Amino acid sequence: MIRKRAWASAVACAAVTLAGCSAAPESPLQVVDTPSATPAPGADADLLEAAIERIEAATDTQIGLALFDGSTILSRGTIASLPAWSTIKIPISFAALRHCDYNEAYLEDLITAAIEISDNDATNQLWACLQDAGGAQELVRKEIGSRVDIAWGRTPWPFASQARYAWELSQRDDVNDNVIIGHMRNIAKEQSWGLGRVGIPFKGGWGDIDTDGSYQSRQMGFGRIGGVTYGIAIGAVSEAGSMTDTTDALDAIAEVLASFNN
Structure with a gap:
């Protein structure tokens, strides 16, 4: 209260x-x-x-x-x-939309869970697909901009x-x-x-x-x-x-x- x-x-x-x-x-x-x-x-x-x-x-x-x-x-x-903390799930999700090769419905399910209920398992899946797409930390850093270098965690x-x-x-x-x-x-x-x-x-x-x-x-x-x-x-x-x-x-x-x- x-x-x-x-x-x-x-x-x-x-x-x-x-x-x-x-x-x-x-x-x-x-x-x-x-x-x-x-x-x-x-x-x-x-x-x-x-x-x-x-x-x-x-x-x-x-x-x-x-x-x-x-x-x-x-x-x-x-x-x-x-x-x-979980605020990083926003740029992770934007990066995933650009770079992940999951099918569209599965990717949408992961992003929905990561943002709306802050699901860590869903975010781990997004992070893994970004790793495969060229390196998650680098792709998320580009999403945020050069002002900060950040990772999931x-x-x-x-x-x-x-x-x-x-x-x-x-x-x-x-x-x-x-x-x-x-x-x-x-x-x-x-x-x-x-x-x-x-x-x-x-x-x-x-x-x-x-x-x-x-x-x-x-x-x-x-x-x-x-x-x-x-x-x-x-x-x-x-x-x-x-x-x-x-x-x-x-x-x-x-x-x-x-x-x-x-």
Whole structure:
């Protein structure tokens, strides 16, 4: 359960599109079909910084956030990078569509499972086919871009780089009917915390660290904040090892981002 935050209460029901509000308001973070014709204020860096400090204190977590609007990175919080966890399943899936020789129906089944329910066995199958197609790590690196070299597993993916990648997804000509982005709009309910509560395409990842007992959760997605299209990357770490604290933190960040549209 999210701890009480007076500064977010006004947007709670509007932000939570998957939490059973009786009315179904328009999603406060909106996917755009085309870039905005005129500049808009976007997210307020100072307000974000103050909100993150409050959320960190309330949830006993460390938080990282990066927003990219196509030209500028806005980064806030006390951490700048985490292991990719299951967020890497998005570029793996895009690479698989380009390079895997599985039959179309089987490939679609694997991608659906990898993204919508974050199935690791399905992702292993995608990774294996990419290995056969020329080397999975290299093909996924090309999908992400030269900003980061990443593999299936716990390889770090900085929030700033991930926000750039998410923004690039928002600019695709087929953003409204791309099969992978469609799966990002249909994540399983039990995994739809954080950005999943505000009705935008996203993918999450999570896991614990054996060496220090901490727990990590992170997400990437894209949507409009204050009229500006952003790629979004957020994450939280609980040194006490609480997944609930990390997802509470990401819920709260998503509500703050949504509040810029009110």
